[in-house]
Amino acid sequence: MADLALHSVEKTFGALKVIKGIDLDIRNGEFIVFVGPSGCGKSTLLRMIAGLENVSGGTVEIGGKVMNNTPAPQRGIAMVFQSYALYPHMSVRENMSFGLELSKTPKAKIQERVDIAAGILQLEPYLDRSPRELSGGQRQRVAIGRAIVREPEVFLFDEPLSNLDAALRGQTRVEIARLHARLGTTMIYVTHDQVEAMTLADRIVVLNGGEVAQIGTPLELYRNPANAFVAGFIGGQQMNFLTPEQAARALPDTALPDGTETVGVRPEHLQQVTGGGIEGTIDVVEEFGEYALYHITLDGDALPSVTFKSSATGVGAMGDRIHLRADPQHIHAFDAGGLALSVPTRH
Amino acid sequence: MQKSGKSWVSPWLSGSVPVLIVAAIPALIFVGVLLYFTGWALMFSFTNLELYGRKATEWSFVGLDNYERLFTRRGFLESLWTTLNFTFFSAIIGQSILGFTLAAVLRNMYGGVRSVLEVSLMLGWLLPDIVAAFLWSATTSKTGLVNQLIVIPLGMEPVNFLNDYALPVVILANIWKGTAWSYLLYSAALDNVSKEVVEAAKVDGANAWQRTRRVILPIIKPHIGTNLLFITIWTFTYFPLIYALTGGGPGSKTEVLSIFLYKQSFGIGKLGYGSAISVAMLVIVGVMSLFYLRLLKEPE
């Protein structure tokens, strides 16, 4: 059981600085998700924690000990890779016991741990099969099983679900959440998918270009994004960004803070009105059953399109005109640098 | 699976059977010629055909005499032993292990050193055998580079390597000449080993040796089988470099089967006996190939 701390961690590949000084304190037992667009350095950061990548600057501490130069197997971590990375020539059982065997764990003990992990992951019927004979979801479970038998202090996951189809992804997500509840071990989970981040994390670390954009609980990030990047990245649908002029029309009675350059409104926080507000034409309607998304081209040139989410009927069809207002309790104001300004009407 | 009349061609081609037939003609001719020559050798291995003289035209069948001779006369068994040594040390040990080691080491290196090594490997491979033989004999002669640079400065008598250590020199020359192939094949094989699998083994606590032996080698086992198959066949029947370098000598120290065969058939002119030697070589290579083909098969 271990806390994990990063102090000014940096990584450079040749002349390219990929991780630009990251500070992070992870409490024992936390489920932390690193989320961010592709190429922002999530995997690199995770691999530095794992000991698969040298640390160019700063320190990585696990359980209070600096681990910068400790080889991976001695860090008390286990890693689940995106491609599962199973040993193709070994059976499921051999895959799970390989690490224990290398560390000269007694045979009986290996057997016991593999059986327990197989039980947790419902892998008992497959123990003697080759990974080739398993489905993607089963392979992923073997990869997780291989991590469990190491009894690590920290689990590291690098986009473990991105090779699964949508239905299986949802299911496996829940299984991982269950696993965390059951084992109570610290987990660090990398994903580019904000849904996985929101649903799994105790705290999310949003990364952008090798820097921390914001750290917080899922709801903190959803309600109070610290900047336009986080606002745009977190949330079921991309946030709408309006100019101050558009915002003045969408929010007739609301004073915006000084220096507001853009105003963010989530699609679910727009409301249809019969007249006034911002006005435009519906381009595309995406019907999800429980709600629909309306993609609207606004009149005028600046930031011309917004998305409106509604579960009401009769909102309109493609080509219809529509008037919208924003809910003043749920708006976000950003200055020229994209930093969030506090909005008085927001509670 | 449904068995239709056309199931032997891929669906891509089944629509163009005339094209297929035209394309098959060269292949059929090729196979025909191969079978003709093999059949020819097989048939004459039972005769006393000679290259010159009376028996060049008035040959007759002599039953298994030629095959008996393989085991009763001096030459064949000694030559077979030399060939096995040559093949084992230059191909299986030398080229294969050196090629794998180079592939494993160089793939983690970039820039100058790697390029220089790759180019020199390829040079050895691309250089014509006769030129290579000349280089090696010049280098290992009594006044050659090795003596000038190493042996004499160390205060020792110069050594005529080609005379005193003929087989080792020939083996080394062939390692130098042939390692590029194994290097290329193993490089391609290692490209197919997922980086994440190797990293998983690292996290599991496997050191470099354990990663190689327990993870990488088993994964590329089919490639190893393919490579051993190729280089064994090539080396077992290899002729030009050895012949140009030593002519099979001194004595018969480097007289591998291909040289023995050449001397018996075209030197002495015993074509019937030569045919029997070539059939025996074919059988030996065939048996070795079967062994490798089993390696090639996917496990289970």
Ligand SMILES: Nc1ncnc2c1ncn2[C@@H]1O[C@H](COP(=O)(O)OP(=O)(O)O)[C@@H](O)[C@H]1O
């Ligand atoms: N071994 C490497 N050598 C050079 N650049 C690398 C290497 N690994 C990653 N990078 C670069 O670092 C950046 C971050 O990569 P990565 O951590 O894999 O991003 P993410 O996982 O967030 O998609 C990318 O721009 C990538 O090109």
Ligand SMILES: [Mg+2]
């Ligand atoms: Mg990644």
